[in-house]
Amino acid sequence: MIKEKVFFIESNNSEDDPSRCEKLKSLIQKQGLFDYIGKNELVAVKSHVGEGKKSGFVRPVFLKMMGDIIKDKKGEPFLTETSTLYMGNRSNAVRHSMHSIGQGFGAENIGYPFIPADGLFGDEEMEVKIPGKIYKSVNLAALIVKANSLIMVSHFTGHLVSGFGAALKNMGMGCASRKGKMIQHSTMKPAIIEKKCTMCNMCVEWCPEAAITMEEKAALIDPKKCIGCGQCLAVCQFGAVKFNWGTGSEDLQKKIVEHAWGVDIAKKGKVVYINFLTRMSKDCDCMDEYVNIADDIGILASFDPVAIDAASIDLFEKYSGKKLSEVAFDLPYRHQIDYAREIGFGNAEYEIVKV
Numbered sequence: 001m002i003k004e005k006v007f008f009i010e011s012n013n014s015e016d017d018p019s020r021c022e023k024l025k026s027l028i029q030k031q032g033l034f035d036y037i038g039k040n041e042l043v044a045v046k047s048h049v050g051e052g053k054k055s056g057f058v059r060p061v062f063l064k065m066m067g068d069i070i071k072d073k074k075g076e077p078f079l080t081e082t083s084t085l086y087m088g089n090r091s092n093a094v095r096h097s098m099h100s101i102g103q104g105f106g107a108e109n110i111g112y113p114f115i116p117a118d119g120l121f122g123d124e125e126m127e128v129k130i131p132g133k134i135y136k137s138v139n140l141a142a143l144i145v146k147a148n149s150l151i152m153v154s155h156f157t158g159h160l161v162s163g164f165g166a167a168l169k170n171m172g173m174g175c176a177s178r179k180g181k182m183i184q185h186s187t188m189k190p191a192i193i194e195k196k197c198t199m200c201n202m203c204v205e206w207c208p209e210a211a212i213t214m215e216e217k218a219a220l221i222d223p224k225k226c227i228g229c230g231q232c233l234a235v236c237q238f239g240a241v242k243f244n245w246g247t248g249s250e251d252l253q254k255k256i257v258e259h260a261w262g263v264d265i266a267k268k269g270k271v272v273y274i275n276f277l278t279r280m281s282k283d284c285d286c287m288d289e290y291v292n293i294a295d296d297i298g299i300l301a302s303f304d305p306v307a308i309d310a311a312s313i314d315l316f317e318k319y320s321g322k323k324l325s326e327v328a329f330d331l332p333y334r335h336q337i338d339y340a341r342e343i344g345f346g347n348a349e350y351e352i353v354k355v
Contacts, residue, residue, distance in 0.1 A: 003351040004307035007031060008315070010354065011278065011298040020278070021065050024299055027355050028069055033272050033301055034151070039074040041148035044117065046080055046175060048155060049096075049103045051089055052288035056279030057103075058155050064110040066151060075149065077112045079105060082141045082174060083122035084286065085181050085208055086231035093120045117141035118177050125177030128262040133343055134254060138262035139180035150263075150271040152305070156312045158282045158293060158328025161230065161243075162253050165284045166312050167273045167305040168336050171263040172256035184255040185228035189243075194218040196240035203232040203241065253335045261345045264305060273308045275300040277315060282328045293327040294320040306346025310337045315352075 009023045028034055037043055045066060050057035063079060070077040079100070084090045089099040093116040100106070100114040107113050118124050118141035126145040129137045144150065154170040162169055173181060192203075197218035204212045204219060211225035212232060218240070221232070228248075233241045264271070277297035281290050297319045302308040313334065317323055324333050341348045 001347065001349050003349045004302060004304040004347045005353050006300055006302040006307050006311040006350045007353045007355055008311075009299040011296050013296050015296070017059050017061050020299065021061050023355070024062065024274075024301075025065050025069070027301060028066070031301075034066075034069055034073060036270050036272075037070055037073045037075045037149045041075045043070050043075045043077045043149045043151065044080045044143060044147035045070075045077055045151045045153060046117070046144070046170065047153040048081060048170070048174065048285045049090075049100045049105050049114075050285045053103065054288065054290040055285040056155055056157065056281045056290060056292075057285045058153050058276050060104040060109050062276075063105065063153070066153070067110055067112045070151075071111070079110065079112060079114045080117040080143060080147075081114075082118040082176065082181075083116065083178065085178065085185065085227065085229040086206065091208075092122065115143065117143035117175065122178035125179060128266045130258060130262050130265055131343075132258040132261060135258050138259045139177045139183070140175055140259070140262055140266065141177050144175045144263060145266045147267075148270065150267045152271060152273045154273070154275050155285055156275050156277045156280055156316065157284045158280075158324060159284050160233075160329050161249060161331075162256060162336065163249065163329060163331035163333025164313065164324055164336075166275050166309045168260045168309050168340070169256055169284075171305060172258070172260035175263045176259050180259055181229075182227045184252060184259060185230070189223050189226050189228050190221060190230070190232055190241050192219045192221060193240050193242055196238050198238050198240070200238070202235045202237070206231050206235045249331045250335050253332075254339050257336055257339045257343070257345065260305060261340075261343070264346070271303075273302050273305045275308050275312050277312060280316070294322075302350070304346050304350075306337060306340045306348050307350035310348045311350050311352060313337070
């Protein structure tokens with residue numbers, strides 16, 4: 001099998017963002033990574049603005065540089081993301097847009113607007129047919145499908161449900177509509193550990209589906225209403241919420257991969273993938289807390305999302321000297337790559353091209 005090229009810009013903790021940005025700019029221009037962008041095309045730059053300022057999200061300086069290159073090619077960029085299922089800074093388009101400004105992604109900083117891909121309430125979607133084992137079609141955010149071109153900018157992190165988050169997670173969950181997200185999360189359902197519940201009511205207040213009620217001794221989750229989004233786990237400060245991680249994680253990863261396949265099919269030949277292995281954290285950027293798990297490694301770029309994620313995991317373990325499960329979450333984190341290989345999506349065989 002022909003190996004996919006994965007370009008690698010090596011970096012370390014002592015290098016600042018402006019220096020890294022210049023190197024990435026040089027790579028994009030010399031390798032023609034944005035050459036698929038045509039005149040007057042509307043170009044979606046999909047990234048993550050972070051839940052809080054501490055998290056390791058890709059900083060605005062990189063998005064500005066990418067936008068400038070797009071505009072040099074006479075394209076029209078817009079930064080985009082989708083709404084979250086859980087309540088928070090990014091649960092609808094208004095909150096999300098205002099939060100992006102607070103995080104430094106306003107048009108005055110990056111030179112182009114933030115436009116949520118899934119509409120005001122996260123329900124503006126388009127169905128994309130895929131040859132999957134689980135799905136024959138997936139529900140994606142409308143503007144991801146409608147945009148003429150796409151640049152997928154992902155931050156490599158650990159993840160409490162999928163083991164790790166990078167391009168595939170950014171595509172599969174991050175580009176899905178609210179319906180698509182709910183379908184993916186429906187595999188895993190939480191439960192309350194009664195003896196740990198303090199009846200503080202936080203989980204009741206934050207549940208997006210009103211699936212939790214406060215009973216006589218503890219909170220109670222209705223499995224019929226629960227969508228498995230994990231919001232109760234995020235807000236509980238007493239460890240009273242439990243998930244069956246071992247069973248649900250592999251199922252969720254399969255669903256993520258098939259939704260990611262939908263994005264790749266919808267944008268075939270009109271997308272490039274860029275992964276940042278910097279400020280790597282135990283949790284994804286949806287969490288406000290930041291727990292660093294390794295020194296900075298660098299930036300990767302490829303036209304294949306499976307290859308770039310496979311390379312990201314391998315480089316992380318090579319440079320850190322540890323398995324991801326040892327420093328993040330004890331989950332079968334390579335299952336995303338294995339399942340993509342199983343269904344014939346992308347190419348997990350790659351060749352590192354050091355820049």
